[in-house]
Amino acid sequence: MSVRTSGRVLWVATRMVLAFTLILGIGYTLAITAIGQIAFPDRANGSLIRNADGQVVASSLIGQSFSDADGAPLARYFQPRPSAAEYDAQKSGGSNAGPENPTLIRDIKERRNQIARFNGVAPASIPADALTASASGLEPDISPRYAALQEARVARARHLSLATVKKLVAQHTTQPYVGFIGEPVVNVVTLNEALDRQKG
Structure with a gap:
């Protein structure tokens, strides 16, 4: 050439x-x-949540802890799934513990007892998603069953009627895609933000 x-x-x-x-x-x-x-x-910009002053306080796509400075759960808020990453996006990931891992078994038992006491319910009524961390550690959603278990406690702590709290839970529940793909879920982040806007 x-x-x-x-x-x-x-x-x-x-x-x-x-x-x-x-x-x-x-x-x-x-x-x-x-x-x-x-x-x-909204989605293209990160599904950001702003407070009444217009400040960004969260994203509806990323779970967060609703606890005090010592890590104790706050009764005024619906609690999310446990997080192996402490809801830190930089450490996103699961525990990678198998079902026979003794540490995981111990943690599940402790969580069941703590959630039962905190909500005043029977340990047997607590669903699996309340006891196990998600694969990402950032899951913002819980099952409607776990949300229902927390409704009475949140209503008491906020001096709201149970009907008001149930209505808010329903408003923040996403149904399965096209009616059958996936399960219904409740977004804890947007639900708690809505609760903060309520009087009580």
Whole structure:
């Protein structure tokens, strides 16, 4: 291949790289960003939750602890699933403990007893998601069964009627996709934010 031919091939290849960089690297990225901002602005920006002053206080996609400085759960709030990552996105992950792991078995027993005492319910009534951490450690959702177990305690602590609390739980319950994919879930983060806006 002559130098002239080689130069022509190199020039064609360079133009192709530049063209695809502009089309796929920049154009495609801008187009997808624009679609996200127009069609799903809340999700595209991280599903942020703002307080009455407009300050960002959380994301509905990331769970958080509702406890005091000593780590004790606050009765005014619905409690989330346990987290092996302490709800820290930088340490996201599960415990990786198998079902026969003695530490996991001990933790589940302790959690069952603590949740039963905290909510004034029978240990046998506590669902599995209240006892086991999620794979990410950042799960913002709990089962409706776990939410229902906490309703009376939250209503008492906030001096709200049980009917008011149940209504809020229903409003923050997401049903399965297209009616049958997945399970109903309650977003604890958005639910607790809604509770803070209530009087009581």
